[in-house]
Amino acid sequence: MFFLDTTPNTSSYMIAGYTVAFVLIAVYLVSLIVRWRNLRQDYTVLKSIEAEEKEKAEAKLRTEEEAADAKTVKSRRNNARSKSTAKKKTAAKTAKSKTTSRKK
Amino acid sequence: MATIEVTSSARPASKPSFIKAVWAVVQKDLAAELRSRELLSAMLVFSLLVILIFNFALELDIKTRQSVTAGVLWATFAFAGTLGLNRSMAIEKDRGCLDGLLLAPVDRSAIYFGKVFSNLAFMMIVEVIVLPVYSVLYNTNLFLPGLLMVILLGSVGYTAVGTLLSAMSVQTRTRDMLLPILLFPVVLPVLIAAVKASNGYLTGADISEIMPWLNLLIVYDVVFIALAFMTFEFVVEE
Amino acid sequence: MQKKPAALITLDILAVVLLGIATYLALVYAPTEAVMGQVQRVFYFHVANAWVALLGFVAAGVAGVVYLVTKDRRWDIIEVAAVEISLVFFLIAIILGSIWARPIWNTWWTWDPRLTTAAVTELIYIAYFMLREGIEDPERRARFGAVYTLIGSASAPITFFAIRLFRTIHPVVIGSGDPGAEGTFAMTSKMLVAFLFALFAFSVIFIDLFWNRIRMGWLNDKVEQLKLKVAR
Numbered sequence: 001m002f003f004l005d006t007t008p009n010t011s012s013y014m015i016a017g018y019t020v021a022f023v024l025i026a027v028y029l030v031s032l033i034v035r036w037r038n039l040r041q042d043y044t045v046l047k048s049i050e051a052e053e054k055e056k057a058e059a060k061l062r063t064e065e066e067a068a069d070a071k072t073v074k075s076r077r078n079n080a081r082s083k084s085t086a087k088k089k090t091a092a093k094t095a096k097s098k099t100t101s102r103k104k
Numbered sequence: 105m106a107t108i109e110v111t112s113s114a115r116p117a118s119k120p121s122f123i124k125a126v127w128a129v130v131q132k133d134l135a136a137e138l139r140s141r142e143l144l145s146a147m148l149v150f151s152l153l154v155i156l157i158f159n160f161a162l163e164l165d166i167k168t169r170q171s172v173t174a175g176v177l178w179a180t181f182a183f184a185g186t187l188g189l190n191r192s193m194a195i196e197k198d199r200g201c202l203d204g205l206l207l208a209p210v211d212r213s214a215i216y217f218g219k220v221f222s223n224l225a226f227m228m229i230v231e232v233i234v235l236p237v238y239s240v241l242y243n244t245n246l247f248l249p250g251l252l253m254v255i256l257l258g259s260v261g262y263t264a265v266g267t268l269l270s271a272m273s274v275q276t277r278t279r280d281m282l283l284p285i286l287l288f289p290v291v292l293p294v295l296i297a298a299v300k301a302s303n304g305y306l307t308g309a310d311i312s313e314i315m316p317w318l319n320l321l322i323v324y325d326v327v328f329i330a331l332a333f334m335t336f337e338f339v340v341e342e
Numbered sequence: 343m344q345k346k347p348a349a350l351i352t353l354d355i356l357a358v359v360l361l362g363i364a365t366y367l368a369l370v371y372a373p374t375e376a377v378m379g380q381v382q383r384v385f386y387f388h389v390a391n392a393w394v395a396l397l398g399f400v401a402a403g404v405a406g407v408v409y410l411v412t413k414d415r416r417w418d419i420i421e422v423a424a425v426e427i428s429l430v431f432f433l434i435a436i437i438l439g440s441i442w443a444r445p446i447w448n449t450w451w452t453w454d455p456r457l458t459t460a461a462v463t464e465l466i467y468i469a470y471f472m473l474r475e476g477i478e479d480p481e482r483r484a485r486f487g488a489v490y491t492l493i494g495s496a497s498a499p500i501t502f503f504a505i506r507l508f509r510t511i512h513p514v515v516i517g518s519g520d521p522g523a524e525g526t527f528a529m530t531s532k533m534l535v536a537f538l539f540a541l542f543a544f545s546v547i548f549i550d551l552f553w554n555r556i557r558m559g560w561l562n563d564k565v566e567q568l569k570l571k572v573a574r
Contacts, residue, residue, distance in 0.1 A: 010381035017384035017441040046568040276476030289465040290497040293504040
């Protein structure tokens, strides 16, 4: 490297250097922003799916409970009916047995 | 498999069976390899082909050839080494041996050392065969004790890190392809030092010139054997 | 997901402002170097970027070790952020170093220990991300990442010394032929101001990016957990 009287004009390299630096920083920032946005979107979508599924599960649970309730109400009614018919039957039977011999 | 033995020393049974465990792993690998010979034959043929390629890639006269012998040898060993490391771990995983080993009541590091020894053994067998072949092909004597020592030190460093990394890569989706990518940037100091030291011995350089490289190799070997055996359990735990 | 904390927004603005001032100082305030000309100004950003990348490198190594010890997910998130930022800034530093070398030594690449080690470290980082890409299980991914960071962090300094040893014994016959010279020049006080300010500005930029990236890491973690939960 010999010493010149005038300084060499290397400004084109300087410009190239700074351009590269800023461009790369910008590219990284943009990638961060884009990835962040995508993640936000994914998050909201997934949250809504999660909420949906939760609702579905709850609704299912509710209908199951109602069905179970209905069943128990039904069976209670049936029991009551059958009990009353049974009562009637046994009443009739005991009435019968009073006149005829009873089988056990 | 290792049974718990009552030894004469008062130490708990795990200590003496550590060496037994290491030896058991090595025996298993050597025995399996002796029967199938798939690893050794693949590594060997590959090495010879690499030397062939180098012969044409670096068309050299006798003078320049001397300066690149060290480089060609180590490039060959590095590439053949990845083959061996890959297959060795893949065999463990595919046959379920790794899971079996993990179930055994032995220290994880015993498995690590066992694998390192068997991988090292395979690598050295290949090196021992490549050296005379290269000597004959290029009419140079490669059987110098200094060179053999460098090859040992370099291979130790290479397999110490390679075994750990192959245990990781075999559990990924990309498997075989990943090992060289993981290994080469990290094992670079070994290659640099080994090539320099080998070259020193081949050209008959003064020991003072070779010492710094040998020191570097030893430092690398010690540091990475320690790091690898400490972190091995994190790599194979389920 | 919580809103961005005010401190972080302030830091963002501060980082941009400092970057602007640093650029002004480097391009306008500092005098032109006599021997190398304008390209020497690249040096201010080159060193500052390398410094930031080195911070990231150390942070990654530490985070890796702490993760293996504590198994706490936050250290994995810190580790990924550190590696990513270090990757970007080493890249800038390497390219700037190359651009600086070209007019001075008439070569795009010098096998200078620092530059070469930076390049090797870049390769380690890329390997790191490829390793993580190939693993499905987040816990295993974190574990393997930490192990590789540890190995890489130990290996890079040794590589540096190996190459330095290589260069002192066999000086490369390119350019100036002096392995020690990395464009040595005497710094005047104004240059020193620009240099130190660039270091400071980029340190702040590092912290800003680091914090932001860690926040993003947490969001990523949450999304991944949700994906696993919902995809049943």
